[in-house]
Amino acid sequence: MSFNSFSYALFLPLVLLVTHVLRRRVAGRNAFLLTASYFFYGSWDWRFLSLIWISTGVDYICGRLLDWKDMDVPIPDEAWPRRKAILLISLLCNLVLLGFFKYYGFFVESAAAFLETIGFRAHLPALNIVLPVGISFYTFQTLSYTIDVYYGKLRAERNLLNFALFVAFFPQLVAGPIERARDLLPQMRMARPVALEVFYSGFYLIGWGLFKKVVIADNAAILANDVFAASSPAGLASLIGVYAFALQIYCDFSGYSDIARGTARCMGFDLMLNFNLPYFAVNPSDFWRRWHISLSTWLRDYLYIPLGGNRRGIRRTYINLMLTMVLGGLWHGAGWTFVCWGIYHGLLLCFHRVFQPGMARLAAPLEKSFPISWFAARVFLFFHLTCISWLLFRAESIGQAWSMFRAVMTDWTLGGQVGLSAMMQVGVCAAGLVCIQIAQHVKKDMDVVLHSPLPVRALLYLAGMLGFIFLGEYGGQSFIYFQF
Amino acid sequence: MADSHSSISSSDPKSLPRAFLLALLLFLMLETGLRFVDPRHLIPYNENFPFEHYAVRYYLETAGPADISFIGSSRIREAVHLPTLADLLAGEEDLSRMSCANYGCSGASADVVEAVARLMMRQEKKPALIIYGVSPKQYLGRESNLDVCSVYWNFGDWYRVRSLHGEKAAKYFPDVFRTAIGRASLVFRYRKRPGDLASRLFSKKQVLTCPIRGEPSAWHTKLAGRNMRTTPTTPDKVREHLEYYLVDGEYPMSEEKLKCVQNVIDLCQSNGIPVVLLEVPVADILLEHYPPGTQEKFLEMTQRLSVQNNVPFFRSAELGAVLSDESFSEESHLGVKGAVVYTKAVYQTVIRPRLKPVASGP
Numbered sequence: 001m002s003f004n005s006f007s008y009a010l011f012l013p014l015v016l017l018v019t020h021v022l023r024r025r026v027a028g029r030n031a032f033l034l035t036a037s038y039f040f041y042g043s044w045d046w047r048f049l050s051l052i053w054i055s056t057g058v059d060y061i062c063g064r065l066l067d068w069k070d071m072d073v074p075i076p077d078e079a080w081p082r083r084k085a086i087l088l089i090s091l092l093c094n095l096v097l098l099g100f101f102k103y104y105g106f107f108v109e110s111a112a113a114f115l116e117t118i119g120f121r122a123h124l125p126a127l128n129i130v131l132p133v134g135i136s137f138y139t140f141q142t143l144s145y146t147i148d149v150y151y152g153k154l155r156a157e158r159n160l161l162n163f164a165l166f167v168a169f170f171p172q173l174v175a176g177p178i179e180r181a182r183d184l185l186p187q188m189r190m191a192r193p194v195a196l197e198v199f200y201s202g203f204y205l206i207g208w209g210l211f212k213k214v215v216i217a218d219n220a221a222i223l224a225n226d227v228f229a230a231s232s233p234a235g236l237a238s239l240i241g242v243y244a245f246a247l248q249i250y251c252d253f254s255g256y257s258d259i260a261r262g263t264a265r266c267m268g269f270d271l272m273l274n275f276n277l278p279y280f281a282v283n284p285s286d287f288w289r290r291w292h293i294s295l296s297t298w299l300r301d302y303l304y305i306p307l308g309g310n311r312r313g314i315r316r317t318y319i320n321l322m323l324t325m326v327l328g329g330l331w332h333g334a335g336w337t338f339v340c341w342g343i344y345h346g347l348l349l350c351f352h353r354v355f356q357p358g359m360a361r362l363a364a365p366l367e368k369s370f371p372i373s374w375f376a377a378r379v380f381l382f383f384h385l386t387c388i389s390w391l392l393f394r395a396e397s398i399g400q401a402w403s404m405f406r407a408v409m410t411d412w413t414l415g416g417q418v419g420l421s422a423m424m425q426v427g428v429c430a431a432g433l434v435c436i437q438i439a440q441h442v443k444k445d446m447d448v449v450l451h452s453p454l455p456v457r458a459l460l461y462l463a464g465m466l467g468f469i470f471l472g473e474y475g476g477q478s479f480i481y482f483q484f
Numbered sequence: 485m486a487d488s489h490s491s492i493s494s495s496d497p498k499s500l501p502r503a504f505l506l507a508l509l510l511f512l513m514l515e516t517g518l519r520f521v522d523p524r525h526l527i528p529y530n531e532n533f534p535f536e537h538y539a540v541r542y543y544l545e546t547a548g549p550a551d552i553s554f555i556g557s558s559r560i561r562e563a564v565h566l567p568t569l570a571d572l573l574a575g576e577e578d579l580s581r582m583s584c585a586n587y588g589c590s591g592a593s594a595d596v597v598e599a600v601a602r603l604m605m606r607q608e609k610k611p612a613l614i615i616y617g618v619s620p621k622q623y624l625g626r627e628s629n630l631d632v633c634s635v636y637w638n639f640g641d642w643y644r645v646r647s648l649h650g651e652k653a654a655k656y657f658p659d660v661f662r663t664a665i666g667r668a669s670l671v672f673r674y675r676k677r678p679g680d681l682a683s684r685l686f687s688k689k690q691v692l693t694c695p696i697r698g699e700p701s702a703w704h705t706k707l708a709g710r711n712m713r714t715t716p717t718t719p720d721k722v723r724e725h726l727e728y729y730l731v732d733g734e735y736p737m738s739e740e741k742l743k744c745v746q747n748v749i750d751l752c753q754s755n756g757i758p759v760v761l762l763e764v765p766v767a768d769i770l771l772e773h774y775p776p777g778t779q780e781k782f783l784e785m786t787q788r789l790s791v792q793n794n795v796p797f798f799r800s801a802e803l804g805a806v807l808s809d810e811s812f813s814e815e816s817h818l819g820v821k822g823a824v825v826y827t828k829a830v831y832q833t834v835i836r837p838r839l840k841p842v843a844s845g846p
Contacts, residue, residue, distance in 0.1 A: 006658035200501065421683035454503050461507035469675045474662060 001043040002478060003259045004213055011040065012263065019267045023193045030165050030188060033267070037170035041134070044174075048132035051097055056167045059142040060160055062090040066149045067156035075152050083150055090146040098139045101132055106334030134174030136331055140298055142167055145181040147302055154182050162188045171263040175256050175479055177274040177294035184269070192268025202265030204450060209258030211464055216429040217251035218473035220244040223422045228394055234415030235407040240423065242387050242404070245394045247430055250278065252480045253292070273446070279386070280441050282378040283356070284348040287386065299328050317353070322346040332393070337401065341392040348385060425471055432467065511671070518670040527673075528680040529694035531558075531702045535676065536589045537635040540600060542666070542673055543585070543696045548609030550585035550698070552835060555597050555604075555748070559764040560617025561588030562817035566698050568827045569835075579839055586695035588617060594744035595628045599636035601748045605755050606638075613838055614752050615830070617764040618797075620774070620782040622745060623737035624729060634659045703813065704820045711819045712767060712809040722773045722815050735778040742785050749793045760834055761786055761797040765807055765826060770815040798834055805829035 001007050015036050022029040042049050065086050068075055075083070115121070145166070148154040157163040166185050172178075194202075227233050227241025257274035264271045274294050281287035288296040304324040310317040322343070329342020367374045388405070395401035439448045449460055518526070527546065529539045552569070554560050564586050573579045587600055597616070604611065630649065634656035637645065642660045645653040666673040692706075693699040729735060745761075752759035763786070771779055783799075790797035800807075803826070811822025818826055 420686060421679060424683060425679060457503035458506035461504055462510045465507060465511055469672050470678060
């Protein structure tokens with residue numbers, strides 16, 4: 001059951017109604033929400049519910065065993081070996097499941113290809129494993145809980161029902177945001193009656209997210225798919241295809257996050273902001289503070305910092321950055337294009353770290369004299385650097401990415417891959433999105449539409465309705481991040 | 485990230501319903517405004533799937549079926565030249581007010597035609613004559629083309645088909661729901677028109693002519709000069725065309741599809757509408773490449789229907805239209821010249837004798 005499906009349109013009002021009725025009975029509400037979440041997930045493939053149950057059970061038990069009752073008292077040295085063993089059990093269980101379902105095929109294929117290049121013809125067992133939807137998201141979410149309890153930053157959850165709901169909470173179960181236990185679990189423990197205005201703002205978020213998905217992302221997908229499916233698209237067509245994909249992936253994923261946040265908000269839960277105008281980033285560090293914030297902060301807190309972060313010298317900092325980004329790339333998918341995507345972002349971060357101080361000094365006069373133009377130029381430049389990464393992300397192979405990149409650099413013809421009608425539709429959608437985002441950026445307010453004067457708001461809502469009607473793609477296309 | 489969790493109470497959307505209601509009001513004004521415009525000119529027409537079916541549905545729901553309605557696949561759509569028929573009707577005093585339209589759609593087999601006929605019969609205005617263009621393609625395959633048929637369904641149809649086909653049909657509920665919205669809202673119904681007009685304006689393409697509106701078919705306009713003498717069809721091309729449909733070397737005509745034609749006849753007869761089965765002409769080269777027995781089986785099935793239901797079945801040869809390679813744009817479809825000749829013959833042999841007594845009645 002996807003957020004943009006008809007069945008979700010029936011499911012959501014029912015869940016909201018029952019949640020409202022049970023708003024003062026925490027246990028009843030949580031039991032209902034857990035059942036609804038399992039139903040939601042089971043509608044894809046009920047067999048994979050068992051993986052969620054394993055993850056829930058293992059991390060609940062490990063959490064209880066790791067629980068440190070007095071958080072003000074440091075954990076004594078003699079307790080650490082036992083704690084490490086328990087943490088290892090949790091890590092192994094979760095990562096083995098993730099590795100098996102997500103990476104087995106990739107590693108077997110890569111190993112077979114490698115053996116063949118050195119002269120061995122190996123017949124490694126290939127299992128056609130279906131990737132359980134959302135496994136990367138809920139695995140990371142439960143891991144963060146156990147790691148926080150391990151370090152004594154968080155008390156373990158005693159109530160299994162609350163913990164199971166934390167793992168399986170349906171709005172963010174299949175594609176995030178990857179929530180932290182310290183933020184979400186306390187919300188699960190208390191009654192959360194929803195004020196009418198909060199309900200409205202949640203409803204607005206759902207509408208905005210759906211608009212981004214159904215109107216913008218799915219139209220951009222038509223354009224991008226046509227270009228990436230072509231055998232050798234012309235340069236200008238490739239460029240348009242990459243722009244379209246940049247728009248698609250942003251609106252698809254941030255649209256999902258908005259619907260997730262809106263749904264949770266309508267039930268009285270607050271999920272974290274996952275996207276903060278990422279295409280207004282002026283450098284790679286800025287980009288990762290704005291794009292998929294829940295994953296980038298997870299990688300920072302549970303990978304980059306434990307690896308030593310920037311505290312162990314310059315060389316080690318670069319190694320840590322590269323490792324974090326390569327693993328971040330692999331998290332997205334089991335494929336060499338994702339590895340290259342991670343390497344590319346790692347390199348961008350390293351180069352930025354090297355050249356940023358010098359560049360800042362050189363650019364200071366420009367920034368002072370022409371602040372807006374300088375900002376726009378930086379946004380423009382970094383957007384195109386991001387587009388190169390999207391080329392790697394979307395391409396079927398590194399060869400395809402390279403041939404499209406070469407075409408963009410050498411051949412400025414349009415070819416026959418881009419339909420005028422699709423381009424116009426995407427252009428109209430993109431223009432609307434850019435206008436709203438400029439307003440959000442200038443006013444520094446993500447809810448700029450909600451805070452605009454009544455006539456403006458009404459016209460924007462009308463434009464939204466007409467956008468849905470005239471430009472909406474109702475094929476129910478899957479969200480891109482479901483495959484991760 | 486302390487700022488990642490935006491506070492729920494940070495926004496101030498107290499006036500959201502007012503703005504939303506105002507937007508709804510503006511929308512209703514637009515909807516009302518549309519009802520003052522002749523909506524038939526707003527329905528976008530495109531001969532490609534699925535837009536052609538949407539056009540058929542919306543025309544039927546907006547203007548009702550024409551007095552003389554042609555149904556079938558693209559073969560009947562291309563076989564009839566409606567301006568010629570309109571001229572012929574205009575020449576007869578008592579037939580001059582009769583409207584004509586062609587609801588033939590690309591690739592439509594009998595189950596799809598049945599869905600069109602059901603929608604037609606639900607309209608208040610009924611046709612005076614239905615001409616069903618038949619060819620072996622009408623009986624092609626056993627499986628129902630539910631994806632196409634669902635375009636024409638209402639909730640009742642969906643429920644009926646669901647009880648026959650189960651989950652295969654159930655999944656089309658969202659499409660039926662959207663159809664229902666399109667039935668209620670003109671803005672939704674004509675939603676593809678602005679984009680269609682804009683893209684044609686920018687690409688400097690002509691707006692397609694629409695046989696549902698009584699105009700020539702879009703192919704007749706776009707490919708007016710094309711025929712099989714100037715652009716010959718090779719045997720390889722015909723074989724490639726047929727290859728797509730063949731199963732184990734046979735052209736698979738089924739009793740299930742025959743039943744659908746039977747249902748169309750039943751629907752017409754129960755509504756008191758005369759119906760005629762008309763063999764649609766195809767080029768000799770296509771007939772020669774059908775697997776042996778295909779044409780004979782088609783004729784046997786159609787004649788059986790004709791006799792059982794007392795419905796006239798006209799063979800192409802009986803109409804007296806002289807068709808040559810120059811008449812066909814390719815092996816399956818008549819070009820403009822052929823369609824003009826064929827339309828005149830159909831008018832003289834099929835339409836006039838059936839409508840003249842009605843039109844000249846009390």
